[in-house]
Amino acid sequence: MDVLTVHYTPTALRLRLLGEGRRAEVLARQWVGLGVTLTLHPRQPPEASLSALLDACHWQQVNTPPTPAPGDIWVIAHEQPEDDLVWLDEAERAGVPVFAPGFPDRSTVHLPGRYVQGQPVRPGVAGRGRVTLVGAGPGDPGLLTQKAAVCLRDADVIVHDRLVSREILALASPDAQRFYVGKERSNHSVAQDDINDSLARWARAGYHVVRLKGGDPFIFGRGGEELEVLAREGVPFEVVPGITAALGVSACTGIPLTHRDHAQSVRFITGHLKNGSCDLDWPTLAHPGQTLVFYMGLGTLSAICDNLISHGASPERPIALVEQGTTARQQVHVGTLAGIAEQIKSLVIAPPTLIIVGDVVSLHETLAWFDPETAPSLGWSHGKHPTPSTT
Numbered sequence: 001m002d003v004l005t006v007h008y009t010p011t012a013l014r015l016r017l018l019g020e021g022r023r024a025e026v027l028a029r030q031w032v033g034l035g036v037t038l039t040l041h042p043r044q045p046p047e048a049s050l051s052a053l054l055d056a057c058h059w060q061q062v063n064t065p066p067t068p069a070p071g072d073i074w075v076i077a078h079e080q081p082e083d084d085l086v087w088l089d090e091a092e093r094a095g096v097p098v099f100a101p102g103f104p105d106r107s108t109v110h111l112p113g114r115y116v117q118g119q120p121v122r123p124g125v126a127g128r129g130r131v132t133l134v135g136a137g138p139g140d141p142g143l144l145t146q147k148a149a150v151c152l153r154d155a156d157v158i159v160h161d162r163l164v165s166r167e168i169l170a171l172a173s174p175d176a177q178r179f180y181v182g183k184e185r186s187n188h189s190v191a192q193d194d195i196n197d198s199l200a201r202w203a204r205a206g207y208h209v210v211r212l213k214g215g216d217p218f219i220f221g222r223g224g225e226e227l228e229v230l231a232r233e234g235v236p237f238e239v240v241p242g243i244t245a246a247l248g249v250s251a252c253t254g255i256p257l258t259h260r261d262h263a264q265s266v267r268f269i270t271g272h273l274k275n276g277s278c279d280l281d282w283p284t285l286a287h288p289g290q291t292l293v294f295y296m297g298l299g300t301l302s303a304i305c306d307n308l309i310s311h312g313a314s315p316e317r318p319i320a321l322v323e324q325g326t327t328a329r330q331q332v333h334v335g336t337l338a339g340i341a342e343q344i345k346s347l348v349i350a351p352p353t354l355i356i357v358g359d360v361v362s363l364h365e366t367l368a369w370f371d372p373e374t375a376p377s378l379g380w381s382h383g384k385h386p387t388p389s390t391t
Helices: 022-029 048-057 081-094 146-154 192-204 223-232 245-253 298-310 359-367
Strands: 014-018 037-041 072-076 130-135 157-160 177-180 208-213 237-240 265-270 290-295 318-323 331-336 353-357
Touching: 014 022, 022 037, 022 048, 022 177, 037 048, 072 081, 130 146, 130 192, 130 223, 146 208, 146 237, 157 192, 192 208, 192 223, 208 223, 223 237, 245 290, 245 318, 245 353, 298 318, 298 353, 318 359, 331 359, 353 359
Parallel strands: 014 037, 014 072, 130 208, 130 237, 157 177, 157 208, 265 290
Antiparallel strands: 290 353, 318 331, 318 353
């Protein structure tokens, strides 16, 4: 489903909010004072604090389900994820623009960046303002660190990326204001400069801001770029590391990143450079005796394989593509540099997908132990895709 960023002015936004509890209230408070037209559609009487907010803002409550109308955006924020899914399906059938913070990959609209950047709608606490950069790990909520969980419970504001699963977001304080600023290739819901500015602004207003990123924020997570801005502006910050995707995927696929018989070093590589190219040190990367882990390389898979082969790597060198590693939707595709692109041609590969190249991949069949059926996390994708060629 295509995802659009809505570039309306606040007064042009007509929102139909589906929900009646704390999640709906926290979301509604983001739009206080911005001139948004909001109508609540609860299935049962809303909580008293939400009713009071409606009265204070002169917003409406209609005790019947919304009907599709031009210009309306449905905002879905029930207490139970399964209730959100019902209305996401209905919005898709009706062709209504929909924003569901709990299901960013099912949302067809991301509300404007100004709602992240806007002035805080309630006063923060003097001396509390700071930013905590938190790594959410590779997907399985059980791999979140204890310190990260504590920060989520303490946060006033959470600014999170696309690769943070809803199970992890569910651990946050229900009072925390949440902003989705996810990025996909060539599709950024909020510009990076706007994210940087928003972190500083909320912290200066006295809020504890948790910047929540998938994996580890210092491994291809732009964490360093964001902290540079905070450092320049004198905003206090700290960093809570997370298990990066390479480590989580390695463990859950039975592909050790190093092995005395196969690989004496490992390299983490981005498959998509800042300038959009895939111009890497291919002669060095083609050397044997090492493991290569490519992040964000699915779109340049053919170029990666071709360049490695043309610079001396064996066409038969093993390669693995791992979709949504550590989650219940983990899929592993094993092949060779020469054959993998053709092998997956008929499949729909769901991001995030990590690419591992090296002789260690040959150990997958022997060491694989992970059973997606028993994994606690549903992952980030809610669509269906074909059975992989090799699992």
